[in-house]
Structures are given as structure tokens and as C-alpha cells.
Amino acid sequence: MTLAGHLATIDRLRLDPFPEAPVRSGPCDSGPGFHVAELITSEDFWDDDGSRRELAEEQWEAEREALAQLLAGRWGEPQVFGLGSLLTRGFQGEHIPDPWDRLCNAVPDVHLWRVDGRWIVLGVAYGDKEMPLQLLAAVTTVDPP
Template sequence: MPPQNQPASSTDEHLSITDTLAAQAFPEGQSKTEHGWGGPGFHIATLRVTQDFWDDRSPEIVEPAVQELESDLAAMTSTLTGRWGDPITVDLWPYLGLDDPDYPNIKPAPEPVRSFCNLATSMLVWRIPSTGRWLGLTIGQGDRELPFELLAAVGEESSFPQ
């Protein structure tokens, strides 16, 4: 345990946030939260954000930023795997086109999968025992110039990506 006056490590802070989300009631409607947003059946939190890349998108700038997030993701993955076993990797590409009006018979992806598929290509997912919920982690980016983000989501079992 860190001494009283020192901040917790980023992994400890990230785990604290995800533990809170896993235990928290879901909001009845879309709403912003301290760490992100939520709605009926889901929470999404931004755990860490890089700089944006409006001025410089060179590999010397982007790669170290992404590597830091990947290190955070690896630390979170190790801890959560110790708790709940190996995650499954979910490919998010198939969910991307589910909101296409040209295919009215295809049901849109539920949140939080809908938000994640617009930011990332895959996510790691654990079922949280005895809760009827799952936790997903990914690194995403909304557009080339925007920051990369380490994201966590908690969703109801009914929205578990298959």
C-alpha cells in the first residue's frame, strides 16, 4: 500500500475506477460521469489520454504515446486476469456497420459496444463473476489527429459481445 501522501500508481487508479464502475448502478438515461459517461446498462470510463496529434503525427511522437497506453493496458490485463481468468479478445469490426440504414433488419450494436467499435478494432473482455456484468478494455482513437485513449467499459450481460 502506498504511503498516505503519495498518489496511487496509475494501475491502482485505473483498477479503482473499473471496480467502482463494476459495482455502480447504471444510470436510467445517458449521462456524463466523473470519468466518462453511461446510460441504461453501461458505463464507459476514459482511464488515460495521450496528447492530441494536430500539430505532429510523426512516428517519433505517436509511437511513445501509444506504448505508454499499451503498458497500462498490459498491467491492467495482468491484474484482471489474476482475478477472473483469461479475457477473450472481441473483434469490433463486425459491429461497426450495424447502424447502417441500408440494412434495417440488422439490430444496432448495444452500448457500450457501439461506442467502442467507433474507436477501436478490438477489446479484451472479462465476465465479472456473480454480477451479470462484463468489463472491457481497449485503446482507441476517434480520428488521426485526436488523442489515443485507454478506455474501460462495463456492460450488462445482455450486451455481451458474441
């Protein structure tokens, strides 16, 4: 997908109503107060010596930064929010609401904008070293915990 396609997806998510119960529709998970969309997903890295993954990480980060620059043109510079403390708090038994629970389990940090009462979130999900990378976009009314 192109940057224009990513912007269109984010714009659609901003307008889509939130369902009352969790649902998956294609590359998008939604639930009360949130949508999380997989904008792009890499191949997996099971047979990689690390070089393909390293290149993919650079590409996915560059894609996020390019998209963040376009969104900054609309809404100003993003807040950068580390999710490591949320992951730790979740491991310690604290309830972390969606979509933040899902995000903190794979995304180390996100770019955030607050627009019209909703958070717009961009992040790169790394997962395990063999798993695909994902560029994720989320729209939520749930404040970061």
C-alpha cells in the same frame, strides 16, 4: 493515473448502479446497462509527424496489457474480441446497442471478462490520427452483439 487507480475505477464501476437515461459524469459516460470510463487520455497530435503518436500508441497498449494482466490475476485470461464487424454492421444499418456502438467506433479490439453477470471491457480508442488516444474501461450487462 496509476494501475492501482485504474483498478479502483473498474471496481467502482462494477458496483455503481446504471442510470435509466444516458448521463456524463466527468470522464465517465453511463446509461441503461453500462458505464464507459476514460482511464487515461493522451495529448492530441495535430502538429505531429507521426512519431509522437506511434510512441503514445505503444505506451497506451502497454498500459492496457499491464492492467489486463492484473485483471487476469483476478478473473482469468480475457477473451479478445475484435469490434470491426460491429462497426461494419452498424454502417449497414443494424442497431448496435451501447456501450458497444460507442466502443466499435474508436476501439479496434477489446479484452473482455464476464464477472458476476457483467462484462468488464478494456480497450484503446484510437480515433483519427490527430485525435488523442484513450484507455477505456467499460462495465456492462449488455452482451456483445
